[in-house]
Amino acid sequence: MAVLQRLKHVTQEYDGKIVLRGVSLSVRRGEVLSIIGPNGAGKTTLLRIMGLLDKPVGGEVIYRGVKVRKSNAPHIRSKITMVFQRAVLFNTTVFDNIAYGLKLRGYSSDEIERRVGRVLERVGMEKFSKRRAKTLSGGEQQRVVIARALVLEPELLLLDEPTANLDPTNVTIVEEIIRSLKNNAAVVVTTHNLFQARRLPDRVVCLLDGAVIDVGKTDDIFRHPKDERTRKFISGKLF
Amino acid sequence: MSELLEIVIISLWISGTALLLSLLWSIPIALTLGLRRFRGRGTLISFFNAMLGIPTVALGLILYLILSRGGPLGILGLLYTPTAIIIGQAILITPIIVSLLTSAIEAVDPEIMNLARTLGASERQASLAVLGEARKGGILAGVAAFNRAVSELGIALMLGGGIAGWTRVMSTEIQRATGAGEFLLSIQLAAVLLTIVFALTFLMNLLRRD
Amino acid sequence: MLITVLGEWGLNKVVGIMLIAAICSFASLAYIETLRRTEDKLMVATTTSLYDTGLLDVIADRYRAKYGTNLYFIPLGSGQSLEHAKRGDADAVLVHSPSLENQFLQENAGGARKIIAYNFFAIVGPGDDPTNIENLSPLAALQRIAQVKATWVSRGDNSGTHMKEKNLWQEAGFDPTELRNDWYLESSSGMGRTLSIANEQRAYTLADMGTYLKFHRNNLIDLEVLVSQGKELLNVYSVMAVNPSAHPYLNFNDAVRFIEFLVSSEGQNIIDEFGRSEFGRPLFYPAVELLRENTDPQLVSWIRDYAFFENSECPPRYRLGQEELYE
Numbered sequence: 161m162a163v164l165q166r167l168k169h170v171t172q173e174y175d176g177k178i179v180l181r182g183v184s185l186s187v188r189r190g191e192v193l194s195i196i197g198p199n200g201a202g203k204t205t206l207l208r209i210m211g212l213l214d215k216p217v218g219g220e221v222i223y224r225g226v227k228v229r230k231s232n233a234p235h236i237r238s239k240i241t242m243v244f245q246r247a248v249l250f251n252t253t254v255f256d257n258i259a260y261g262l263k264l265r266g267y268s269s270d271e272i273e274r275r276v277g278r279v280l281e282r283v284g285m286e287k288f289s290k291r292r293a294k295t296l297s298g299g300e301q302q303r304v305v306i307a308r309a310l311v312l313e314p315e316l317l318l319l320d321e322p323t324a325n326l327d328p329t330n331v332t333i334v335e336e337i338i339r340s341l342k343n344n345a346a347v348v349v350t351t352h353n354l355f356q357a358r359r360l361p362d363r364v365v366c367l368l369d370g371a372v373i374d375v376g377k378t379d380d381i382f383r384h385p386k387d388e389r390t391r392k393f394i395s396g397k398l399f
Numbered sequence: 400m401s402e403l404l405e406i407v408i409i410s411l412w413i414s415g416t417a418l419l420l421s422l423l424w425s426i427p428i429a430l431t432l433g434l435r436r437f438r439g440r441g442t443l444i445s446f447f448n449a450m451l452g453i454p455t456v457a458l459g460l461i462l463y464l465i466l467s468r469g470g471p472l473g474i475l476g477l478l479y480t481p482t483a484i485i486i487g488q489a490i491l492i493t494p495i496i497v498s499l500l501t502s503a504i505e506a507v508d509p510e511i512m513n514l515a516r517t518l519g520a521s522e523r524q525a526s527l528a529v530l531g532e533a534r535k536g537g538i539l540a541g542v543a544a545f546n547r548a549v550s551e552l553g554i555a556l557m558l559g560g561g562i563a564g565w566t567r568v569m570s571t572e573i574q575r576a577t578g579a580g581e582f583l584l585s586i587q588l589a590a591v592l593l594t595i596v597f598a599l600t601f602l603m604n605l606l607r608r609d
Numbered sequence: 610m611l612i613t614v615l616g617e618w619g620l621n622k623v624v625g626i627m628l629i630a631a632i633c634s635f636a637s638l639a640y641i642e643t644l645r646r647t648e649d650k651l652m653v654a655t656t657t658s659l660y661d662t663g664l665l666d667v668i669a670d671r672y673r674a675k676y677g678t679n680l681y682f683i684p685l686g687s688g689q690s691l692e693h694a695k696r697g698d699a700d701a702v703l704v705h706s707p708s709l710e711n712q713f714l715q716e717n718a719g720g721a722r723k724i725i726a727y728n729f730f731a732i733v734g735p736g737d738d739p740t741n742i743e744n745l746s747p748l749a750a751l752q753r754i755a756q757v758k759a760t761w762v763s764r765g766d767n768s769g770t771h772m773k774e775k776n777l778w779q780e781a782g783f784d785p786t787e788l789r790n791d792w793y794l795e796s797s798s799g800m801g802r803t804l805s806i807a808n809e810q811r812a813y814t815l816a817d818m819g820t821y822l823k824f825h826r827n828n829l830i831d832l833e834v835l836v837s838q839g840k841e842l843l844n845v846y847s848v849m850a851v852n853p854s855a856h857p858y859l860n861f862n863d864a865v866r867f868i869e870f871l872v873s874s875e876g877q878n879i880i881d882e883f884g885r886s887e888f889g890r891p892l893f894y895p896a897v898e899l900l901r902e903n904t905d906p907q908l909v910s911w912i913r914d915y916a917f918f919e920n921s922e923c924p925p926r927y928r929l930g931q932e933e934l935y936e
Contacts, residue, residue, distance in 0.1 A: 213513050238519040248510040251532055260528075261518035312518065416638060419631040468697030468856055476858065478698055479652065479683060482642060527624070560683035563666070565645070575684070578801040579661035580824045 164189050164224065164316055164346045165210060171218030172205055172370075179205045180370045182219065187316065187346050192338060194361035194378070195350045198393065202370040203350040204245065204320055210348060211242035211318045238265075241314040245321040247301035249293040254285065254304055257293045261312045279311040283337060299330030306337060317341065319349045323356065335360055354394060358382055366390045403584070407591055410568040413481050413555075414548040417488035418541060425496035430526050432497065433504025433533075434512065444501060450494035455553030462487050463557045479560040484568070487554035492544035499543060503536020504529055535607050542603040546596045649678040651863045654690035654699035656769050657799045659846065662819035662892055664883045665703075671879060672870060678863055686799075688767035694719060694849075697856030701864040705846045706769035707916040708776070714918065719849040720927035721864075723934060724900065724916055725871045726846045726880050726893040730773060732836040733804070733821060734759075734813035742813070747841040751781040758792040760812035764803050765795030769844075774815045777841055804830050817844060819884070819892040826888060845916040846893065850929060865931055872897045872934065 165187045172180040179202045187193055187210075195203050208214045209221065212233050221228040223236050241261075250257050255276055262272045280286045283303040288296065293304055302322065309317055319338070323331040338360065341347050351357050357364060357378070364381045366374040374381060374390040385391040432444055464470050466478045466486075477483045507529050515525035530537065552570040559566030561575055569592045576584040659665060660682055669680040685693060687706040694702045695718045702719065704710060713719055732742065732750055740759040742750035754761055763785075764771035775785040789795060794812070796803040800820040807814040808830040818837075824830045836842070848871055850864035870876045877895035884892035896912065900922070903909050918924055921935075928935065 208513075211517055213516060234521055237516065240517070241519075242517040244510055244514070246510070248508055248514045250511070250514075250528070260515075264519050264524060308518065412634065412637070416631075416634040419627065419634055422627070423631070467693075468858075470696075473697065476646075479681065480642060480645070482638060485638065560681075560685075562681045562683060565681065575661070578657070578799040579820070580801050580827055580829050582827075582829070 162189050163187070166222040167206075167210065167219065168222065169219040170206075170209055170216045170221065172202075172209060172214070172216045174205075178370060180209075180216070183367075183370070183372050184219075185365050185372060185375060187348055189315075189346055190342055191363060192342055192347045192349065192361040193363050193365065194357045195348065195365045195367055196352065196354070196357045196393075197367035199352060201367040203352075203367055205370075206367065207242065207318050207320050207348065207350055210316075211240055212237045213242065239314055240316045240318065241309040241312050242318040243305050243309050243320065243322060245324055247298070247305045249301060249304065251294055252292070253289070254280070254291050254293050254296070255289045257304060258308045258311050261308065265312075275311050279307045282310065283307045284333065299326050299333075302326055302330065302334060303337075306334065310337070310341070313344065315345055317345050317347045319347065321350055321352070323351075323353070331356075354396070366393065368393070403587055403591070405564060406567055406569055406572050406588065409481070409564075409566075410549055410570075410592075411595070413484050413568060414488060414545055417485045417492065417548050418545045420485060421489040421492050421496055421544065422541070425493050425500065426530070428493075429497050429500035429504060430530065432501045433507075434526060434529060444498075447494045447497045447501070451498055453491065453494070455491060455551045456557070457553075458491055459487060459553040459557035462490070462554070466558065478558065479562060479566060481559070481566055483558035484555050484566060487558045488548040488551065491551060491554060492548050495544045495547055496540045499540035500533065500537055503533035503540070506536065507532040538603055538606055542599050546599060549595065550592065649676070649860075649863060650681055651678055651701060651860055651867055652681050652683065652699045653701045653703055653867070654683050654685055654693045655703040656687050656690060656705055656846075657684045658705070658768075658770060658817040658820055659703060660684035661799075661801065662823065662884070664819075664880070664893065667879055667883060668871075668876070671875070672867070675870070676866065678866075680867070686766055687769035687772065691718070694851045697851070697859065699851060700860045701848060701850050701867055703846065703848050704769055705844055706772045707845060707847075707918075708772060709769075710847060710849065710916075711918050713849070714923070714927045717852055717927075718855070719851045720923065720929040721850045721868055721931040721934060722847050722923035722927065723849075723868050723872050724845055724847045724896045724912065724922045725876070727896050727912060728818050728844050728893050729837050730770070730815055730817055730842045730844050731821060731834045732813060732842075733807070733816050733832040734835050735811045736831060736833045738833070738835055739811075740813070743835045745836060747777060747836050747839045748781040750836045751777060751783075754813055755781075755783060755788075760810050761793050762803055762807040762810065762812045762814040763788075763793060763795045764800070764815075765797045766799070768799075770800060770815060770817055773844065777815065780841060804832065808832055822884070822888045822890075822892065840911045840914070843911050843915050845896070845912055847916065847922070850931075852929065861929075865934075868931075868934065 163186045167183055167185050169182040169184055170180055171182055183206060195206060197203055209216050212228060228236055250260065258276045258279060259272045262275060280289060283306060285300065285303050285307060296304065323334050326334065338347055338349065349360060361378050364376065364378050365372055368389055374385060374387045382394055385394060432440060465472050466483055467473055511529050511532050512525045515528035520528060550570060552574055555568045555571045559571060561567050561571040569588050573585050573588045665682045672678060672680055683699065687704040687709060690702050690704050691709055691713045693699050710722065714722065732747060740753055740757055742753050745753065763774055778785040778788060796806050800817055801824065803814055804816060804821065804824050848868050850861060850868060851859055853859040853861040877897050880893050880895045881891060899905060900909060
């Protein structure tokens with residue numbers, strides 16, 4: 161499968177503290193990739209760099225074979241969408257939240273109406289279109305923010321712990337949605353939930369202390385971990 | 400009555416234009432102060448907070464000396480024109496808009512900016528998204544600023560001169576009519592002024608309600 | 610509610626509407642400014658006592674009807690008016706403070722001075738006159754007030770009336786700069802407010818007739834005129850053009866025409882007529898014919914003593930080339 165995004169020796173630090181140490185990885189079209197690792201391993205930091213929200217202090221990000229620079233970042237960013245761990249919502253209706261990105265892209269209001277309606281149906285939220293987004297429950301909010309990302313039909317969708325705060329029903333719904341995306345986009349999901357990491361992705365990247373310690377197909381990682389620390393982590397001994 | 404109406408219209412026009420003029424620079428200043436972190440930011444915020452209470456007569460005097468024919472900008476011939484009052488009031492209300500709007504922007508979820516970016520917004524569009532989230536504070540800032548402008552006396556008097564049908568606004572006319580013993584006119588104008596201020600505040604509360 | 614409004618319009622539209630409003634309002638501002646700049650107008654800095662009577666509104670209406678020029682009167686008090694004129698912020702001044710006017714002329718800040726009207730100040734006080742100053746001479750009245758420490762309210766604002774009041778105290782043997790104490794109050798405000806304060810404090814004060822009559826007639830004060838006779842209370846109004854040599858943009862030609870209008874029989878008639886129907890007596894007396902024909906030698910000699918410099922209402926070197934005004 162063709163590589164969509166590649167990270168080469170990416171280093172990041174916050175307030176002088178090193179958070180990522182030379183991370184290299186690639187995301188392929190049509191796959192679900194999980195980044196697993198304990199809290200504080202640098203998963204969110206890595207995802208923000210992949211989403212071009214933060215610029216790394218070292219290394220480079222390559223998208224479709226083109227190195228990301230300040231000049232082309234806004235253009236590339238329009239093909240990537242990130243969903244934060246916490247549901248961040250505009251203080252407007254569900255409809256307006258989802259329509260925001262479409263409006264920026266200059267779609268006609270008829271087209272926006274149609275696309276928003278379709279995506280709401282897909283996440284099972286069609287009845288909530290006129291509701292104020294912030295009055296929804298946690299699971300409903302999470303579905304709205306995913307819908308808001310999906311409606312833009314991104315090439316690369318980055319999800320930061322999308323099910324961390326959800327009840328089992330909503331977890332199933334969200335995972336269904338992620339799986340259904342595979343044909344159209346590459347999806348990167350961070351998680352510290354080992355069960356999810358086992359059932360959801362095609363491949364897994366194992367991150368520890370800001371460094372990639374293991375990469376591979378989900379089955380390979382979970383059955384034959386190459387790294388001793390990976391083995392410890394997936395057996396729950398690293399927490 | 401037509402004299403009264405004329406004064407009210409001139410007042411609203413002058414202070415309304417002052418508000419719009421001030422917004423042209425106050426919104427970018429507030430966005431910069433609220434969203435960016437840079438050296439001297441704290442000092443600037445303290446400065447604007449301190450300027451909230453600037454006496455209108457002091458500002459009026461400074462601007463008079465600048466705009467007067469003998470002053471550095473005298474060549475423009477702006478003294479005793481509505482433009483002079485508009486400039487003065489726009490400067491007067493800048494700290495009000497900047498302070499209130501900066502607080503409102505700071506209160507917005509910091510991830511909104513990033514959210515807008517991930518949805519494809521440019522930096523300018525992302526700032527606008529934050530401004531949209533801060534709209535309640537923005538409306539409060541606008542109404543407070545307009546009320547201050549339309550009620551102030553010092554600047555309108557010193558830069559406008561209270562010329563009938565030209566720079567005579569509600570506050571200067573209340574002051575003049577009171578001094579001249581025309582209490583009926585003073586009371587009518589004061590009533591109109593209070594009505595405008597209260598009506599705007601009421602309307603603001605209505606709009607701010609979710 | 611705002612959510613609904615913004616939801617339907619969108620923030621972009623709200624910003625757009627604001628921008629359109631801003632453009633409209635700036636456009637109207639620019640339009641009106643250019644309109645006002647191309648029209649004929651004359652800025653006249655003047656004294657509040659004259660302005661508040663309404664006489665200047667009548668003059669402005671008649672002047673506009675005749676010449677199409679708008680007169681913009683800025684009420685400031687005599688001292689302040691002359692300061693503004695020195696800075697070039699007025700084309701002409703209409704004031705009543707001969708000593709300040711003399712200084713103004715000597716500084717070459719203006720000229721073409723013409724005395725246009727006169728009246729008398731009055732010492733007013735409570736109707737029962739607890740200090741018994743009624744019908745005393747002005748100076749004797751002040752001396753009596755100081756002696757018994759009856760409350761006196763001074764304008765304290767460098768207006769023409771205040772200058773007059775300071776002169777009176779000086780002539781009565783007091784130094785006005787040392788007078789401020791528990792019975793001598795300074796209101797630092799206009800005539801109207803000073804009268805109101807005097808009314809509340811049961812105090813005496815020096816008032817110009819115009820403002821006093823207006824307040825008295827509207828029952829805003831119950832102070833009575835106690836002393837209004839005597840050379841010392843003479844009040845003389847004059848007009849001057851601001852010297853254009855220091856401020857070339859000044860509208861000197863219109864200023865001269867304005868002076869000509871005020872001293873013409875038409876202008877003098879307006880002054881004579883004003884207030885007769887409203888107050889039953891004139892507030893100001895025209896001075897031009899009186900001075901030219903010497904119809905009342907005593908009054909003329911008072912005016913000459915008080916408001917002439919070097920035996921002339923405007924010494925020739927200050928006439929700014931407008932000799933015909935003095936023929």
